[in-house]
Amino acid sequence: MMKYALRRLAAAAMLLIIVIFVTFGLFMAVPADPARLSCGKYCDEEMKARIRHAMEIDIPLTDQYYRFMKGLVVDRTYRANTDAEVKCEAPCLGYSFRTDESVTEIIKRSAPVTFSIALGASLIWLTGGVLIGMLSALRKGTWIDKIVQSFALFGASLQIYLVGWVLLLFLVIKWDILKMPTYTSPFENPIEWMKGLALPWLTLAFLSMASYARLTRAGMIETLSEDYIRTARSNGLSKKRIQFKHTLRAAITPIITIFGLDLGGLLGGAVITESTFGLRGIGSTALESVRELDLPLIIGTVIFSAFFIIMANLIVDLLYAVLDPKVRIAS
Amino acid sequence: MSFLQVKDLSIKFPVEAGIVHAVNGVSFNLEEGKSLGIVGESGSGKSVTSLAIMGLLKDSSARVSGEIILDGDNLTAFSEEQMRQIRSTKLAMVFQDSLAALHPFFQIGKQIAEVYRYKTGCSKAVAKARAIEMLDLVGIPEPQKRFADYPHQFSGGMRQRAIIAMALVCNPKLLIADEPTTALDVTVQAQILELLQKVQKEFGTSIILITHDLGVVSEFVDDVLVMYAGRAVEIGSVKQVISTPQHPYTAGLLASIPDLNSDVANFTFIKGTPPNMLKLAQGCSFAPRCDYQSKVGAQCFDSLPELLQSENAQHVRCHLVQSGQKVSR
Numbered sequence: 001m002m003k004y005a006l007r008r009l010a011a012a013a014m015l016l017i018i019v020i021f022v023t024f025g026l027f028m029a030v031p032a033d034p035a036r037l038s039c040g041k042y043c044d045e046e047m048k049a050r051i052r053h054a055m056e057i058d059i060p061l062t063d064q065y066y067r068f069m070k071g072l073v074v075d076r077t078y079r080a081n082t083d084a085e086v087k088c089e090a091p092c093l094g095y096s097f098r099t100d101e102s103v104t105e106i107i108k109r110s111a112p113v114t115f116s117i118a119l120g121a122s123l124i125w126l127t128g129g130v131l132i133g134m135l136s137a138l139r140k141g142t143w144i145d146k147i148v149q150s151f152a153l154f155g156a157s158l159q160i161y162l163v164g165w166v167l168l169l170f171l172v173i174k175w176d177i178l179k180m181p182t183y184t185s186p187f188e189n190p191i192e193w194m195k196g197l198a199l200p201w202l203t204l205a206f207l208s209m210a211s212y213a214r215l216t217r218a219g220m221i222e223t224l225s226e227d228y229i230r231t232a233r234s235n236g237l238s239k240k241r242i243q244f245k246h247t248l249r250a251a252i253t254p255i256i257t258i259f260g261l262d263l264g265g266l267l268g269g270a271v272i273t274e275s276t277f278g279l280r281g282i283g284s285t286a287l288e289s290v291r292e293l294d295l296p297l298i299i300g301t302v303i304f305s306a307f308f309i310i311m312a313n314l315i316v317d318l319l320y321a322v323l324d325p326k327v328r329i330a331s
Numbered sequence: 332m333s334f335l336q337v338k339d340l341s342i343k344f345p346v347e348a349g350i351v352h353a354v355n356g357v358s359f360n361l362e363e364g365k366s367l368g369i370v371g372e373s374g375s376g377k378s379v380t381s382l383a384i385m386g387l388l389k390d391s392s393a394r395v396s397g398e399i400i401l402d403g404d405n406l407t408a409f410s411e412e413q414m415r416q417i418r419s420t421k422l423a424m425v426f427q428d429s430l431a432a433l434h435p436f437f438q439i440g441k442q443i444a445e446v447y448r449y450k451t452g453c454s455k456a457v458a459k460a461r462a463i464e465m466l467d468l469v470g471i472p473e474p475q476k477r478f479a480d481y482p483h484q485f486s487g488g489m490r491q492r493a494i495i496a497m498a499l500v501c502n503p504k505l506l507i508a509d510e511p512t513t514a515l516d517v518t519v520q521a522q523i524l525e526l527l528q529k530v531q532k533e534f535g536t537s538i539i540l541i542t543h544d545l546g547v548v549s550e551f552v553d554d555v556l557v558m559y560a561g562r563a564v565e566i567g568s569v570k571q572v573i574s575t576p577q578h579p580y581t582a583g584l585l586a587s588i589p590d591l592n593s594d595v596a597n598f599t600f601i602k603g604t605p606p607n608m609l610k611l612a613q614g615c616s617f618a619p620r621c622d623y624q625s626k627v628g629a630q631c632f633d634s635l636p637e638l639l640q641s642e643n644a645q646h647v648r649c650h651l652v653q654s655g656q657k658v659s660r
Contacts, residue, residue, distance in 0.1 A: 227431035234385050234426075235446045235497065236418030249436050325436060325481040 005318055012314040017069075019306040024065055027295050054078070055097060068094065078102075093303060094296035096289075103300035106285060111304075113183045114281035116193065117200050117273060118266040124205035125212055126259055130252065132209065133216025138243060140221060148213055155210025164203040164276040171199060178202075181277040200277050204270065208262065212255065219251035226250070253323045257316050264312020268305025332403070333360035334537055335384075335505060340397035342379050342388065342561075349609045353379045355561040356397070358638075361554075363504070366531055366538040368548035368569065370584070371558035374605050377541045380558075381507045384539075385424050386414030401505065419450050423498035427510035429490035433482040439490075440466065440478030443497045450501045465496035469526055488519035495526060499536070506530065507539045512547060524551050545584050549573045557581045560606050560616035563638055567645020577647040579621050582658045615650065623651045623658060 035051040036043065052058040056067065056078070067076065071092035078086045078095040086102065088095055093103040136148035171178045179195045186193040223229065224247055232242045269283030278284075282301055289297035321327045342354040354376040361367045369377045382388050383395050389411045399406040401422060406414065426432040434442055440462045448458035459478070466474035469492040482490055491511055498506060508527060512520035528551060531538050540552055548555050548569060555572045557565040557580065565578040576582040583601040603620035606612065618624045618631040627650045638648040651658065 227426060227428060228434040230387065231426060231432045231494075231497075232434070233387060233415075234418055234424045236415050236420070237446065237449055238415065241449070246434055246437075250434070253436075323436075326483050 001321065004321065008314055008317055012310050016303075016307060016310050019310070020069070020303055021065065023299050023302045023306075024068060025061075027299050028061055028064075030293075030295065051097070055095075093300035096294050096297045096300075098292055098294040098297070103296050106297060107282065107300055107304055110281050110285045112185065113279050114269055114274065114283060115267060116183065116186065116197055117204065117270050117279065117281060118263060120194075120197055120201040121204035121208070121270075121273075122259070122263045122266065124201055125208040128205065129209040129212025130216045130255065133213040134220055134243075134248065136213065137217045137220030137224070145217075148217070152210040152214040152217075155207050156214070158207060160203055160207060160272045161276045163206060164199075164273070167199060167203055168277075181279060183279055200270075200273050200279065203276075204273050212259075215255055215258065216251060219254060220247055223247045223250045253320075256323060257320060260312050260316035260319060261309075264308050264315075265305075267312070268308040269301065332400075334363040334365075334402060335361040335539075336398070336400040337380075337384070338398040338400070340380065340383060340395070340399065342376070342383055342396075343394045345392055345394070346609075351608045352611050353393075353561050353608060354383070355611070357556075357558070357561070357563050358397075359554075359556050359563065359566060361505075361537050361539065363537055364531065364535040365554065366527075366540060366552040368552035368555040369539060369541045369558060370543065370545055370548055370555060372543055372605060374560075374608065375558040376561035377558050378509055381424065381509050381539060381541055384505075384507060385418065385422065386411065387424075389414060419446055419498075419501040419503060421503055422505040422507065423501070423503040425491075425494050425498045425506065425508040425511050427513050429487060429494050429514065430482060432494055433490060435482055437481075438479045439482060439485065439493050440474075440480075443493070443500055446497060447500045461500060462496075465500050466493065468499075469493070469496040470522075471496075487515050488522065491515060491519075491523055492526065495523070495530070499530060499534070502534065503536065505537045505539070507541070509541045510543070511540070512542070512544075520547070527551070545573070545581075546588055557584070560611065561608065562616065562648065563646075564617065564648045565645060566638070567643070571643050571645050575643050577641050577643060577645060577652050577658065578617075578649050579623050579651065579658050580617050583622075615648075623656075626656060627651050627654060 033048075035048045035055065035057070049058070056064060070076065071088065071090065071094070073090050075087060075089050076092050078088055086095065088102040088104065091104060093107065095102050096106060099106065132148055132151075136145045139145050172180055178199050181199050182196040184192040184196050229242060229246060232246050237246075269286050270281060271283035271287055273279075274281040274284040275287055282304060286298070286301035286305070288294075289301060337360075338358050340354055340357045341352075344351040344353055357376070357380060359367065369380065371377045379388070379393075383393075384399055384401075384406070386406060386409060388395055395407065397407065404417075409417075433439065437445075440459065443462040443465055444455070444458035447453065447461045448455065451458075453461075463474045463478055466477060471477050471489055471492055477485075477489075482493075485493060495508075495511070506527075511527070512523050515523060524547065527538060527540070530536050538552070540548065542548055545555075552569050555565075555567065555569045556563055557572070557578065559580050565572060565576070565581045572581060573585065576585055580601070583599075586599045587601060589598060601620055606616050606619070612618070612632065614630075614632040614634055615621070615624075615636055621631065624631040630650050634650075636648050636650045636653060638646050639653060641647045641652050647653075
């Protein structure tokens with residue numbers, strides 16, 4: 001097991017290095033000249049050269065990559081627009097000349113927003129989706145099941161920007177039940193944190209819950225027809241025990257896997273949710289960096305997202321070995 | 332009164348195309364501590380009969396009629412909840428595909444202990460000790476160590492033993508084994524049958540063994556019931572049925588067991604296929620495949636023969652026998 005975990009960890013690290021390399025290469029392949037972009041209206045060659053030098057893009061690509069990688073582990077210094085030296089602490093993801101800030105600082109500021117949205121929403125949709133799916137599977141064919149199924153289809157076909165705005169219109173503006181989405185640090189004021197994020201949580205959870213309910217329903221129904229469930233019945237175990245212990249245990253395994261991947265993807269930025277509700281998380285930061293061609297920030301956010309997706313994959317793989325005894329032994 | 336009495340059991344499954352007549356008026360008795368083999372090909376209704384006895388059809392769309400009386404209780408009148416309470420403690424079942432029949436995510440020992448603990452309300456430690464005792468009883472080596480193994484870590488024979496241990500953990504009086512040896516190789520088959528025999532002797536458990544293999548039955552059970560198209564076609568003591576089969580179908584089944592001592596690689600088989608259970612013919616279901624129907628004539632197709640006692644004490648459902656003729660061997 002240990003060996004398997006280490007092997008997977010090494011593979012994940014390799015993958016991350018490759019992702020950084022490719023992202024870095026793409027950045028350089030972009031036809032836009034970063035120096036020209038941050039130079040302003042009256043710009044001559046000399047100024048551009050100076051900016052290029054400050055951005056450290058006048059040196060060979062391999063050297064830039066080397067410095068960037070080194071910056072991930074040791075502090076490095078940039079000369080900012082003002083020509084003053086700016087220290088960028090490790091892990092340094094580059095320096096945004098647009099906002100005159102280190103990329104790490106920007107990410108540090110927006111990550112808690114994204115994490116808050118992702119954790120709250122995923123918790124709601126996982127518990128809600130699994131419970132609804134179970135109910136639907138155990139009442140298969142009844143009106144409850146039919147409602148759940150239409151809800152699942154409905155939820156799976158809707159989009160955040162529509163549901164979000166509809167909920168915003170009614171829950172916040174018309175009925176005044178929820179607060180306008182804002183972010184307050186949960187360490188400062190947990191109640192405000194929950195109030196401020198309730199709407200994004202509900203919106204995001206509502207849509208994902210639908211597909212989780214469907215997955216759970218399908219998994220439960222499939223498991224209920226397994227031979228080992230018949231064995232449990234023939235052993236005279238109670239219905240509840242069979243449903244909640246024997247059936248759910250088998251049906252939940254693939255759902256946990258998908259949940260891990262979904263959560264990993266979301267931690268790297270909930271682009272649509274954040275921009276719909278005007279929250280400054282990783283997703284909206286990334287979107288903005290693309291709009292403004294803030295190349296160091298694009299690299300930074302892409303790497304940040306990639307990190308979470310790779311980590312989620314790693315954790316899911318390891319978790320699967322824990323959840324499924326067959327994988328555990330084979331590895 | 333017999334320990335288990337099945338009277339006129341009929342089981343129908345409504346499907347889109349109509350109604351499948353899986354079992355049609357089957358009756359048999361089983362005495363305490365005795366064993367009965369139910370033999371027939373796929374679709375003859377033998378497995379469904381056992382599911383009906385276990386009450387496992389109660390939550391399904393199946394329509395069960397007739398009476399199943401176990402130890403004085405009429406199980407057909409029992410609710411699912413009442414059935415649940417006597418499962419494991421009064422009657423238990425062993426299923427054929429041992430890998431599918433055990434939960435893949437739980438340790439084998441724990442699965443056995445769970446049943447015991449749930450049924451007796453004992454402590455975890457007692458249940459574990461009981462599970463280890465049962466694993467030992469069915470011949471699992473190092474039961475203490477193997478307790479924590481998962482089903483896929485056991486061989487097929489060991490899994491089947493574990494399933495038998497699980498079925499026996501609460502000392503049921505009736506054990507139904509549905510093709511317990513089908514997926515196993517021949518030497519392991521013999522071991523499992525010996526184990527069942529040992530259980531029958533030591534605990535006085537009544538056993539119903541369901542199989543398509545008359546060879547398995549002949550060495551193991553006291554009585555045998557041969558089923559065809561959801562009906563009992565021949566019932567009697569295993570000795571009589573094997574030595575002097577009266578029904579052409581039983582005779583055909585016995586003749587199709589290959590003779591290992593003969594040099595000629597010549598397989599005998601029953602021609603034709605089993606009937607469509609959606610619409611049963613009014614006559615004998617076996618008539619279209621029967622070698623002897625020409626000796627009897629139209630009667631075979633016109634009327635259903637009754638299950639009557641023949642001269643050899645076994646009961647046979649056949650016009651040929653009832654017209655005083657015999658199958659030739």
